[in-house]
Amino acid sequence: MASYKHFSVFLYAFVFAAVVSTAYSSLSPDYYDYSCPNALSSIRSVVEAAVQKEQRMGASLLRLHFHDCFVNGCDGSILLDPSPSIDSEKNALPNFQSIRGFEVVDEIKQAVDEACGKPVVSCADILAVAARDSVVALGGPTWEVRLGRRDSTTASREAANANIPAPFFSLSELISNFKSHGLNEKDLVVLSGGHTIGYARCATFRDHIYDDSNINQRFGKELKYICPKKGGDFNLAPLDRTAAQFDSVYFSDLIHRKGILHSDQELFNGGSTDALVKRYSYNSKAFHKDFAKSMIKMGNIKPLTGSKGEVRLNCRTVN
Known part of the structure; x- marks a missing residue:
């Protein structure tokens, strides 16, 4: 009986560790290597051109990724325009008439879809890669962006107001x-x-x-x-x-x-x-x-993966 209990505890621990590992490793740097090998180079080209044209755009793209991840996870929800069913995060106090870079994201999305031949790369992944490439373009470090996020079909202005750190915080x-x-x-x-x-x-x-x-x-x-x-x-x-x-x-x-x-x-x-x-x-x-x-750690905040969410055809609207 004792050995059976020991085995059960061991089996439970093994399964639990496997589940945690799978959840954490669901994002991968090589996620698009086969489905769209030119995806990352397409993103980098647009970002480099945008930053060269206007250096402030680098900070804007980085900030977009930050504000996206701090609401309901890195799911591209910040990109959704207002609609009868979407209470856009663009209208939240930290973002309204302040956050920029949406047009560049649209440009990236178009370039990536053309490179892939169809919509393969999520808008959430575009934000994560664009943030990295913006930092690099301005002399900062690089890192392997873990990919495979899917896009949210909802947004929440209330959650954005509650979760994005405010400039007056202690x-x-x-x-x-x-x-x-x-x-x-x-x-x-x-x-x-x-x-x-x-x-x-x-x-x-x-x-x-x-x-x-x-x-x-x-x-x-x-x-x-x-x-x-x-x-x-x-x-x-x-x-x-x-x-x-x-x-x-x-x-x-x-x-x-x-x-x-x-x-x-x-x-x-x-x-x-x-x-x-x-x-x-x-x-x-x-x-x-x-x-x-x-x-990398921030980019792993509650991503939508697998069958959750979608890959948007247009980063501003749900499919």
Whole structure:
């Protein structure tokens, strides 16, 4: 009887491990190798052209992938336009009149479908690959994107409002938010490093420069010329001093109290993440390496695979 129980426990553990392994490995870097071997090169060509034309587009494509994964997993739901059945995430507070890059995604989708001869690559996978290629185009690290995601047939503005980290979040709120998505403090710091590229709207940093004390006074004064107390909500400021280059300057800026967003400066404000910010400020190699790892980890947040979801014919609408 004892040996039978031992065998049952062993069998259960084996089956459980197999299920977990299968769920985690359902995404694969070579998912399209046979169905569309030119898929990734097609995505890269469009992204490189878009970033060369407008460097800000690199940050926009990276941000699209972030905001997509933080709602109901990396399922392309952020790309869906409003309709009678779709409460579009494009209208959520973190995205409305702020998120960009949808036209480039449309261009990528067209190019990939032509290369494949039919719709094979999901819009969710396009976002994941485009985010990686954008980082590379701006001098950042590369990584193997795990593929095989399928596209959501729904979207949720409410979920987007609730799950996308806000620029006014405290450190504890940021940690809690990332933890709810299976990401730890290291992931929080290193993925926030994505703010080494791109720009922020005045409306997202006004409270920080006028109300917070943990900001370099001269830096704050400079930002006030860009962002008055009233009006100018869409005026832009670079998220770090080298906004068109993927480097570690973002972390150096935080150490000198020059974080644009309240949530950015919270990462270096006497809390548990200070040490990581210091490390990445002088070790760009470590930042690049860890960023790649965390991007892979984020890309695995609740993907739709197998028979779930669909491969959209048009990234803006369900089939």
